[in-house]
Amino acid sequence: MDKTTRPLAVIAAFAGSLAIGLLVTLWLLGGLGTSIAPPAAIGGPFRLTDQAGQTVTEKNLLGRPSIIFFGFTHCPDVCPTALFEMSEVLRAMGPDADKLNAYFVSVDPERDTQAAMKDYISSFDPRLKGLTGSPDDIAKMISAYRVYAKKIPLKDGDYTMDHTALIYLMDAKGHFVRPFNLKRTPEEAAAELKRYL
Numbered sequence: 001m002d003k004t005t006r007p008l009a010v011i012a013a014f015a016g017s018l019a020i021g022l023l024v025t026l027w028l029l030g031g032l033g034t035s036i037a038p039p040a041a042i043g044g045p046f047r048l049t050d051q052a053g054q055t056v057t058e059k060n061l062l063g064r065p066s067i068i069f070f071g072f073t074h075c076p077d078v079c080p081t082a083l084f085e086m087s088e089v090l091r092a093m094g095p096d097a098d099k100l101n102a103y104f105v106s107v108d109p110e111r112d113t114q115a116a117m118k119d120y121i122s123s124f125d126p127r128l129k130g131l132t133g134s135p136d137d138i139a140k141m142i143s144a145y146r147v148y149a150k151k152i153p154l155k156d157g158d159y160t161m162d163h164t165a166l167i168y169l170m171d172a173k174g175h176f177v178r179p180f181n182l183k184r185t186p187e188e189a190a191a192e193l194k195r196y197l
């Protein structure tokens with residue numbers, strides 16, 4: 001080897017080892033990628049009470065699919081609209097609606113007592129359950145579900161809540177599937193839900 005080819009040989013060997021290193025790295029990442037849980041897990045343990053006083057926890061999500069919506073009973077428009085649309089989907093499901101959970105979870109535990117929730121939720125499909133709890137218990141669930149909820153003071157000393165308006169679709173293993181789309185006919189939405197029964 002002369003003086004000009006020697007450095008080239010060194011560079012070639014170095015490049016070769018880099019390429020092999022890169023392949024090994026990709027192979028390792030690929031192998032790991034298939035063995036770890038999907039990122040951005042949504043959901044987790046919670047303990048709340050429905051409008052009838054029954055305790056509801058993450059264990060109630062097992063064995064049946066669930067649709068979960070977060071809001072508050074003083075909400076002027078978004079929540080009542082979503083709850084009405086959820087009620088329409090439950091109606092469209094017929095008797096199959098008994099095989100899933102439909103939850104409305106309060107992000108305003110200060111005002112949404114069990115009694116307030118019972119009164120409010122009675123306007124919607126009876127299979128829709130309204131969940132509330134202590135501010136700590138609500139905060140825990142909101143955090144686990146990555147829900148955005150913020151108190152917005154009003155001029156009269158009252159307040160409203162700015163909040164996530166997604167419907168969470170959870171499968172029968174209690175795993176988040178995707179946001180559930182209500183902007184279609186109740187029959188179309190019901191057909192999608194039936195696939196998870």
Ligand code: NI
Nearest residue numbers: 071075078079
């Ligand atoms: Ni709302």
